Amino acid sequence: MAAEHDHEHDHEHDHGDTAMARIEALRSEGVHRAGDHEGPFSLHVLGLGATGADLITSIMRNQPEGFLSEPGTRFSALAVDIGDEDLAQVRDAAAALPAEQSHVATVALPVPTHADLSYALNRYREFLKMEYPRYYWNPNYEPWLPADVEIAPSDGHYSRAVAKAIYGAEYYQGREIAGALDDFAASVMASEATPLVVVAFSMAGGVGSGIVVEIARHLSSIKLGRRPWVVGLGILPNAADPAEYADGSLFPVINELDCMIDTEKNKGVMAVWGDLYKNPFTGGFFMVDQNDVQAMTNDLAATHAYVDAGIGSFLTRDASVHLYETLKALNWLAVPADAWHPAIRGEQGDRWINMLAVRKLADVDSLGTSGLVKGFSTEYLEARVFTGDLDPSAADSVSAAVSGAATGRVDPVVLGLPGADDLVSVVIPRASKLDLAAFVPARDYYDTLEWDDKLLIHSWLLDLGVMLCEPSIRFDGMGGECIWGCACWVVVPHAAIRGEAASPAADAVVDSLAEPEPIAPFVTG
Numbered sequence: 429m430a431a432e433h434d435h436e437h438d439h440e441h442d443h444g445d446t447a448m449a450r451i452e453a454l455r456s457e458g459v460h461r462a463g464d465h466e467g468p469f470s471l472h473v474l475g476l477g478a479t480g481a482d483l484i485t486s487i488m489r490n491q492p493e494g495f496l497s498e499p500g501t502r503f504s505a506l507a508v509d510i511g512d513e514d515l516a517q518v519r520d521a522a523a524a525l526p527a528e529q530s531h532v533a534t535v536a537l538p539v540p541t542h543a544d545l546s547y548a549l550n551r552y553r554e555f556l557k558m559e560y561p562r563y564y565w566n567p568n569y570e571p572w573l574p575a576d577v578e579i580a581p582s583d584g585h586y587s588r589a590v591a592k593a594i595y596g597a598e599y600y601q602g603r604e605i606a607g608a609l610d611d612f613a614a615s616v617m618a619s620e621a622t623p624l625v626v627v628a629f630s631m632a633g634g635v636g637s638g639i640v641v642e643i644a645r646h647l648s649s650i651k652l653g654r655r656p657w658v659v660g661l662g663i664l665p666n667a668a669d670p671a672e673y674a675d676g677s678l679f680p681v682i683n684e685l686d687c688m689i690d691t692e693k694n695k696g697v698m699a700v701w702g703d704l705y706k707n708p709f710t711g712g713f714f715m716v717d718q719n720d721v722q723a724m725t726n727d728l729a730a731t732h733a734y735v736d737a738g739i740g741s742f743l744t745r746d747a748s749v750h751l752y753e754t755l756k757a758l759n760w761l762a763v764p765a766d767a768w769h770p771a772i773r774g775e776q777g778d779r780w781i782n783m784l785a786v787r788k789l790a791d792v793d794s795l796g797t798s799g800l801v802k803g804f805s806t807e808y809l810e811a812r813v814f815t816g817d818l819d820p821s822a823a824d825s826v827s828a829a830v831s832g833a834a835t836g837r838v839d840p841v842v843l844g845l846p847g848a849d850d851l852v853s854v855v856i857p858r859a860s861k862l863d864l865a866a867f868v869p870a871r872d873y874y875d876t877l878e879w880d881d882k883l884l885i886h887s888w889l890l891d892l893g894v895m896l897c898e899p900s901i902r903f904d905g906m907g908g909e910c911i912w913g914c915a916c917w918v919v920v921p922h923a924a925i926r927g928e929a930a931s932p933a934a935d936a937v938v939d940s941l942a943e944p945e946p947i948a949p950f951v952t953g
Contacts, residue, residue, distance in 0.1 A: 460757035468498035477636030486736035500620025511582025531615035548597030555600035591638030613651035632665035641888035648708035657711030677885035696919035717799025738786025814847025
């Protein structure tokens, strides 16, 4: 037994040495810095809801010096919302871009009548069968929306389930959004520079978070064929948001993303429903917290403008090389320690969340915990400071602020880079949903809701009859209640969806059923 213990100790020691060597390669050698053979890069943004439209507008109105100056670079943007109220600003700002190097479009999804929406939802099995021949034709299918569901006016608040239905009805019937996605994808692929695609949305609003689960896969897997990196960017709720945004939707939003991006959970979804539901965010996922900025500005509009300008600067400056280098570092960290090699593509685990915070240098003390629980620890922390000359005292202030948000295996790396705007971008990588300060409160609030209200704040998989955050009807310990009373489900323990410890019996089910071929759901009727 002593010899066996020593062997395990040596293995852990070797594993730790490899992990530290990988971190040192980032810190000291800068292995994630773009080489001469990499780039230039071009940015392409799919912005959803008012939040996505605001970010696209901010990028175009606050162009960094040299934007689109690199040979072969272009900028693409598609803003999608229900109604046109927040989209005119996008069209106005697009006039500042050179037409030969840009493609900017907006789609205002129309508010349907009850009859039109009901007609489309009743045809949904046909739509999915055309998209995916292996789609399981469930004889128990019914539209996931109740017949008397309220459809708000275009400037109203939409539940996620309604937003999903409106988008799906438009897309699958070949209307404006389908052509706009084709045109956006064509612009991405027309870039001579390496394209980086960002899908930006609010994790609080019903429209952005409600349609992202469909539009991201349509773009990434179908229109782009999973070739360019597609990066998710979710803006977390602000405590100062209007009351209608506090509807409990954050819990299912996080869990739907969790079951997309965490490879093991995603396999558990695909085991039942097939690879149509493979993670569309091939480049990873960022979250942005607003509350520390709100505490600084005490003004919701000012907070939105500050956050949008900061994110836009991080994404665009120096021909998007900082976004690329960050993605490269995140991939490096995600490669298993026992398979460490720069050519290996890392798979996302349950620590798929990367917090992005952007501040003016003078405001770096407002970094707070950046939306994470106090005491969060990760492997590697990096801050990029864009200033003419980063003096040691300013570097120390940045390092202290980052250390206050999270700790790493090594001290935070503070890079002084050319720039005249004294901006600081900070990426805190590899958090799990339980590391988000908002997750447990969101779960607690969700638990107080009635079943009908829970249904309306779900989106992903509703067309399959699956309400992800509720327990399976037929498979004890599994997640995904069937809203039609049959046995649609996912091979993910319900406890894992809730962020709790799974029972051994549930783990055994996962081990026995997570097969590469889809498992036909057990249905009655």
